[in-house]
Amino acid sequence: MGRMSPRLRPLRNRDSDYAGVSGAVRVDKRTKNLTKRLRPGEIAVIDHIDLDKVSAEALVACRPAAVINVAPSISGRYPNLGPEILVAAGIPLLDNVGKGVMERLDEGDSVHLEGNVLLSGVERICDGDLQDEVSVREAMAAAREGLNDQLESFAENTMTYLLRERELLLDGIGVPDVRTEFEGRHALIVVRGYHYKEDIQILRHYIREYRPILIGVDGGADALIEARLQPDMIVGDMDSVSDSALTSGAEIVVHAYRDGRAPGLERVESLGVTDAVVFPATGTSEDVAMLLADDKGASLIVAVGTHATLVEFLDKGRAGMASTFLTRLRVGSKLIDAKGVSRLYRSRISGWWLIAMLLVGMLALGAALSATEGGRAMLQLIGARLDDFWSTIVGVFT
Known part of the structure; x- marks a missing residue:
């Protein structure tokens, strides 16, 4: 039998709308x-x-x-x-x-x-x-009406995380060594979150031009592969990434509990991946990916599908989202959301406008040539050539 939440009024039922x-x-x-x-x-x-x-x-x-x-x-x-x-x-x-x-x-x-x-x-x-x-x-x-309580809880969780992970956040103590070279390069971190598919498509021009290090956070690795992109690194607890992604050749970083327990490591090793790196840290796997890229010298970090606003932090519904808030503060000016990058590469000129601009340019060129004696002679020569070409075409069909 259904039970009502004590904080809500009874909800209406539409018995006829979804029958059958x-x-x-x-x-x-x-x-x-x-x-x-x-x-x-x-x-x-x-x-x-x-x-x-x-x-x-x-x-x-x-x-x-x-x-x-x-x-x-x-x-x-x-x-x-x-x-x-x-x-x-x-x-x-x-x-x-x-x-x-x-x-x-x-x-x-x-x-x-x-x-x-x-x-x-x-x-x-x-x-x-x-x-x-x-x-x-x-x-x-x-x-x-319950939002104030959630904000207070979020603030408390933020302070707790800061005290627990201050050495990692402030000094990078505990970040493991990896073989992927980040120094001076862009890093693109993909999480299977908000509008990740659209953002990946929009960023294709950026990816071709800058060739960033592609990091898939758990299922984000499969999102990259689905978009026909090869991940360079996979970060996460390995509970929502496919076997094919884990054996694709990407470097594997297993997100472990703070005490060193790494349940995902057993799965990775069972697939024959023996060189996985373990990163013990509190918080989410997307935090781990950002902290890793920042500590290893990435010049810019582009986030796809991650949490960017307070509403999104609360919508995830768990205390660990406080770590994401602090991680974004830690990474600072290096971090940019995919939406910001896409605005730099999205074309705002339609095909018809390009054709119109081409015609205007040709008319301007014609006007400039007709203003000089040499230009008029060139235009007459071009006109004669076009007339000969048109006569040839007509002769073929008649």
């Missing part, structure tokens, strides 16, 4: 693992409190028939962005159905969503809150 949605279920407590095997037309069953933007966009890209969340998609802690993305894409979101649903469903079971009720055959599995544009808007407005 059926499909096989895919069940996983980790949304990013589920999206790897979710196929179009299937129904995703997730356990994701405060569904964030990146996860929602990954779900939309899989084109599921519906999404069932056993947790509240908007808990009221802060105005997270994920539910709005799902609803805008026309994907039914049955919310807050209770954790027992995951035990009652097996991978591949056929289910039917009838309004706000999930059925397996004639058996009622659960009911919940069917989100729509109005309910999401109301829940987001209520969630903004």
